[in-house]
Amino acid sequence: MSxxxxxxxxxxxxxxxxxxxxxxxxxxxxGWSHERPDYRDLDAIGVLGDVPARIARLAALARAARGRPxxxxxxxxxxxxxxxxxxxxxxxxxxxxxxxxxxxxxxRYLHAAMVPTRIVHGWEDELIPAQDVVRxxxxxxxxxxxxxxxxxxxxxxxxxxxxxxxxxxxxx
Numbered sequence: 808m809s810x811x812x813x814x815x816x817x818x819x820x821x822x823x824x825x826x827x828x829x830x831x832x833x834x835x836x837x838g839w840s841h842e843r844p845d846y847r848d849l850d851a852i853g854v855l856g857d858v859p860a861r862i863a864r865l866a867a868l869a870r871a872a873r874g875r876p877x878x879x880x881x882x883x884x885x886x887x888x889x890x891x892x893x894x895x896x897x898x899x900x901x902x903x904x905x906x907x908x909x910x911x912x913x914x915r916y917l918h919a920a921m922v923p924t925r926i927v928h929g930w931e932d933e934l935i936p937a938q939d940v941v942r943x944x945x946x947x948x949x950x951x952x953x954x955x956x957x958x959x960x961x962x963x964x965x966x967x968x969x970x971x972x973x974x975x976x977x978x979x
Contacts, residue, residue, distance in 0.1 A: 809838040809979065810876030810899060813868055815861075815885030816843065817905070818850050826882050826904060826960065829968035837975050839878070844868055850884075858912050861888045869896040878902060878978065880971065883934075883958065890919035898922055900978050902971050905958050907935050908943045917943060924949040925974045927967050929956035 812834045814827045822843035834841040844864060850856035865888050869877060876899040879889035886906035891914060893901055900923040908917045928940045930953050937953055944951040952970060954963045 809975075810840075810878065811872045812839050812841040812878045812880055812975075813865065813872070813889075814841060814843045815865060815879070815881035815889050816846065817881070817883030817885050818856060820882070820885075821845060821847055824882070825964050826967055827885075829964050830880055830902070830971045833968045833972040834975065837972060837979075839975060842868065846885075853912075855910060855912050856884065858884070858888070858910065858914070862891050862914075865889065865892045866896055869898070876978065878975065880904075881906075882960070883907065887917060890917055893920040893922060894918055900924065900974065902974055903927075904960055904967055905929060905932060905935060906940060906943075908939045919947070921947065923974075923978060925970060926951045927960065927963070927970055928953055929958060929960055929963075930954065931956060932958045934958045 814830050816824045816827050822845045827843050831841045846861050849860045878900045880902035881889040882904040886903035903926045930937050956962045
């Protein structure tokens with residue numbers, strides 16, 4: 808089985824970001840089509856950007872991918888919106904990197920559909936405490952990989968891409 812992947816970038820980033828590019832490369836190598844929406848216009852609005860508009864944009868793209876298995880992937884704010892969209896649009900899986908479990912905007916808490924989910928998070932994440940993500944993943948019994956890295960996971964870009972490849976292969 809192959810399908811379609813939508814990879815959402817984080818705040819202060821863009822669709823050409825290193826992790827997004829690495830995930831797109833792996834998806835393509837495994838025969839999955841992929842796209843990387845640009846949220847920079849929405850991110851320029853306020854401190855955390857326009858989160859509801861980000862969710863709406865991703866939901867519209869996800870609905871347009873009907874007819875084939877869909878995986879939503881994202882980093883930080885991209886992970887947050889991917890998880891939320893999974894509650895309204897059927898997805899085969901979620902791949903979340905450095906997901907915030909709570910934000911100071913609506914929707915306040917991270918919620919996701921009960922679908923196969925793989926999470927990569929940094930032990931030294933300076934924005935999202937690792938223990939918060941451990942508790943969230945434990946309640947859902949998600950596959951969680953903790954690595955010695957900060958929020959950006961800059962030292963683990965290839966590792967994230969490899970994990971993503973393993974995840975897509977598992978879904979197949």
